[in-house]
Amino acid sequence: MKKNYKIKIDPPPLSSEEIARFKDFDALLKQYQEQPAPEKSWPRLKTRHIAAALAVAAGLALLLFVRDGSTNWFDEAQDTYFAQRPFIDPPFESVRPAFASFKLNASKGGVYEYESGSKLKVPPAAFVDESGEVIGGEVEIKYREFHDYVDFFLSGIPMTYDSAGVTYTLESAGMMEVYAEKDGKRVKMAPGKTIAVELVSNVNVPPHLDRPPRYNIYRLDEEKKAWVYQDIDKMQLIEDTRNMDEGLDRKDPLYPIQLWRKEKLIALQLREANELADIEASIPMPEEPLVPQKNNGSSEVFSFDVSDLEGDVSDEYARAKEEVAAMREDFSSMLWQISPDSRIALEKMAAPEDGAWDGMRLRKVNNRDYELTLIEGNEAIKVLINPVLSGSDYQRAMAKYEQQLETWRAAVQAREAALAQKKTALAAEIEKERAAIEDEYAARVEAFEQKGQDAALAGQVISRKVINRFEADAFGIWNCDRPLPPYMVRLKARFTDQYGNHYDQKTAYLVDKSRNTITRFLATDGTELRFNLNSENLLWVVDGRKIAVFRPENFKRINQPKGSYTFEMELVDKEVDSEETAREILY
Known part of the structure; x- marks a missing residue:
């Protein structure tokens, strides 16, 4: 008999009303449990068939128990480890993404534009105090954004989402935190009021995507220690005024690789300029003496x-x-x-x-x-x-000036010599990194040509600027995300460094650079490490105020999809005392 299946291709997204009807999963489960169990009719089996089936079932149960026990050991150890730590757990207490602040009249509301181009549109009478009374007068809004894996790392905000017993990693298209104060005290959003958010950020998309990818909006419930789904992200692709791809042809099959190279070289150029400025500032310029003035x-x-x-x-x-x-x-x-x-x-x-x-x-x-x-x-x-x-006073002052001038010239020469040594070292480091970028670019082009255009393009992504639009009905942390399933490659990991140090019971982080996210995990002997073997991965462990790193080029040497592996990391001999230091180490 012909089956009348109806398959919907690319169905339209659910509306907010449809989503709201099914958000109460506990009520839905209760409704299901209260239904009478359906009557079951069992086929008749011969006794010998029943005995054989029981024997097979017992063997399967034993096999499942052994496998499940080996997997659950690490899961339970990791859950116990993070349960003893704060839910939001910044790795360095003194290094966090900073808040910006602005003031507005709560009775009138207002619009705030952040340096990234993001906007908050606050309606009138949007805030209440602890007793629920509407607040007027001046209110201070605190706001900050998180855009990449370094921001996520320094914030300590978890980026995982649990659903139906599966832990997903959230790939972010931008995250923000907002709250308000009146006279130094936190206030709340008034019932029925929302802040219209236009969060400007970047997402990784295929080169020729002409419509925004689908993302969702989540709010972090710090009491329940979980991300809570809120709505669909009303995302819009926009042109990046930085013109990073100026001079490149988007129709060129090599466009994503060319854009990657250009972005890397521009970032390296900016870093070189910043570090040259830091070198100049590291040794203050001696103050030149001034010629005495004659009457x-x-x-x-x-x-x-x-x-x-x-x-x-x-x-x-x-x-x-x-x-x-x-x-x-x-x-x-x-x-x-x-x-x-x-x-x-x-x-x-x-x-x-x-x-x-x-x-x-x-x-x-x-x-x-x-x-x-x-x-x-x-x-x-x-x-x-x-x-x-005038007179002898002027002569004496001039003699003193000549001595000071000689001293100043010697100090300037000594400064220039010291700076030249630092600048030479920086130039060598920058040139080495520039050569590495060119080598990587050549390797990507070669791989592209060997795989064929269609196969190579399937794995290529570029960064596009977007506006994420949503309504925030409460203060706190909001994230524009989509959940990613666990990676299939899984190794039993052990972690050491170049000095022979062994890392056990430490917080570690894994980044897939093709995805804008970060995974926090427990580094210990037997860590069940999941990752994408074909992606550009970066792993690090925090040890006090230092970081031990396992870089993408090291991941490329791993050619096994399972088994045990010792990750020998590079312990960076520099303490993380600022966001700039963290970015220098992790980029």
Whole structure:
């Protein structure tokens, strides 16, 4: 008899109303359990068949028990390990993605645009206090975003999702955290109010995808320690104004590989510029001495009594008064002239009608200039002035200047020599990394050509800029994600480093660079490590404030889909004291 199967190809996504009807899984299970059990009719079997079936079943049960026991050992050890740690567990307490903040009138609402281009649209009367009363006046919004595996790593936010007994890894298209305070106290979202979120981020997609991939919206329930599904992500692909692919042809089969190369080289160039700036700043430039100014007999000079200067306003004014007093003792001929950079005429500095200024203050601007402030009532005149010398005082000052100039030139030469050594080392390191990028690019092109275009394109992805749109009805952590099933390759892992250190009972992390996610796991002897053997993987273990890394090129040497493997990692001899350090190590 012909079966009348109905197969729906690419069905439309469920609406929010349809999703809401089936979100209460506990009620659905209860409804199922209350239904009467259907009557069963059993086929008649001969006694010898029953005995044989029982024997086979017993053997299968024993086999399943042994297999299940070996697998569950690690699962139980890992669950126990993480149950004893905080649910949100940043690896370095002092290094976390920072919050931005903005203020708005809670009664009026407002729109906030983050540096990434993301927007929060807050409606009027959106916040309530602990008693449920609507809040007015100024409210401060705290907001931060997480975009890549380094952000996820430093945040300590778990990226796994449990459903029907299966643990999925969440691939993120952007994550954010938001909350609000009134007078330093946390407030809540008012019932029925939502913040419209436009989260700008990037997703990995096939090169010629002309519509956004399907992602979902989840909110982290910190009490239940689980991600809770909220809605479908209303994602929109947008053009990246950075024009990373300028000069590349998107129709070229090699476009994804060419774009990868260009992005890597641009990132390397930016890193080189940043590190050169850090090198320059590591040794401050010696301050060049200034040539003493000679009194040329001009009438545009003046003098004042140092004792009239106010020194108790601040330490800055007190130091200037002491310095000028010492200069006056060394150089009795010292007078003052108005700096060429000052536009005030000398006549404006004449004493007021009562014969004296109410106050005089002096602060040092640089080696030559001082700022003199003359106060009369509520008004003040500020003028830049320089000391000038004459006669033997000028000669002595010039001799001292020549000595200081020689010392300064020697200090500059020593600085340049020290910087040159650091710059040479950086140039060699950058060139080595540039050569590695070119080698990897050549290898990818060769692999592409050997596999054939269709096969190679199937595994290629590029990064596209997107806007994730959703409504946040509560404060906390929100994630634009899609769950990924566990990888099939599974090794029993052991972890060491180049010094022979053995890593046991440590938190470890695994990244598949073709997927924007991170997996946190327990590093111990016998770790059940799942990963994609054909992807670019990165693994590391946190040990105190240091990181031991197993890099993608090392993963490529693994040619076994099962069995045991010892991961010999590189312990990086640098403490993670900033996000920049973490990125330097993990990229």
